[in-house]
Amino acid sequence: MNDQAGDGVFRYRDGIAVAQVVYFFVALLAACYFRWTRRIGWFCIGVLAIFRLVGAGCMLGTIHNDTDGLWAGVFVCESLGVLLAIFLLLEILERINKVVPVARRWVFIVPQVVTWIDIGISIAGFVVVKQKDHGQLLPTPYSRAGIAILFAIYLWMAGTFVFFWLRRANYPVVEHRAVRCVGVCVPILAIRVVYSLIFVITADMTWNAVKGDSTAYLVMTMLPEVAIVAITGVVIMQMPPLGRRKGVEVSDESNDRPDKYGTRRSESIPLV
Numbered sequence: 001m002n003d004q005a006g007d008g009v010f011r012y013r014d015g016i017a018v019a020q021v022v023y024f025f026v027a028l029l030a031a032c033y034f035r036w037t038r039r040i041g042w043f044c045i046g047v048l049a050i051f052r053l054v055g056a057g058c059m060l061g062t063i064h065n066d067t068d069g070l071w072a073g074v075f076v077c078e079s080l081g082v083l084l085a086i087f088l089l090l091e092i093l094e095r096i097n098k099v100v101p102v103a104r105r106w107v108f109i110v111p112q113v114v115t116w117i118d119i120g121i122s123i124a125g126f127v128v129v130k131q132k133d134h135g136q137l138l139p140t141p142y143s144r145a146g147i148a149i150l151f152a153i154y155l156w157m158a159g160t161f162v163f164f165w166l167r168r169a170n171y172p173v174v175e176h177r178a179v180r181c182v183g184v185c186v187p188i189l190a191i192r193v194v195y196s197l198i199f200v201i202t203a204d205m206t207w208n209a210v211k212g213d214s215t216a217y218l219v220m221t222m223l224p225e226v227a228i229v230a231i232t233g234v235v236i237m238q239m240p241p242l243g244r245r246k247g248v249e250v251s252d253e254s255n256d257r258p259d260k261y262g263t264r265r266s267e268s269i270p271l272v
Helices: 012-036 042-061 068-079 082-099 106-130 141-165 173-202 214-238
Strands: 242-245 248-251
Touching: 012 042, 012 214, 042 068, 042 082, 042 214, 082 106, 082 141, 082 173, 082 214, 082 242, 106 141, 141 173, 173 214
Parallel strands: none
Antiparallel strands: 242 248
């Protein structure tokens, strides 16, 4: 699949893969910590980290072995992950909604349903691509449909953020910090989404995540994903996990009223 693969030469793109292995291994450990401490974001960060670790490992494997199996691993892993970043931001917004209800639950259910359609299209597209002898990395009607759905989900998430942002005056300190975190990540994630859009629209291999320009991949794929995981990870670390008390979702450290020590905590508010 790559004329230069398998020659044992360590290249720029391989250096990016090494950086991904180091960074996303740390991200995977953070996801395990979030799971252990009952914090949000552990699934999205953890699975994204696994995809990037496997993809980077396959990329490094092609240094000495130019096999279809390794390139297929890179292709599949690079095709996945953007949705996880989108749902990571939606999960933060949903967490805000559990403390300060401002939106109906269907706002978060709709993108989940649409995602299953996108997954079905992606599987069908992968089956079609595997049957092609040439041009396996070029866009297909399936990949274009999948990216269109992904872009629609991104726009839904961005619109949901705007809805929450306009109501931020009612949020406790922790939730106010969370919505600002999403606000920072939305334009960063746009860079990552645009990278995929450019390729499926133009079919220019410069923008291909597997065989394209390494600098474009670094600036528009790896760095945005690194930034999003880092920013959300820091904020999630500062957010107390939600507990349940008599059917009510409450923050383990929160209430908006001062207690006898003068500490302000978030009010216990029913689930939407």
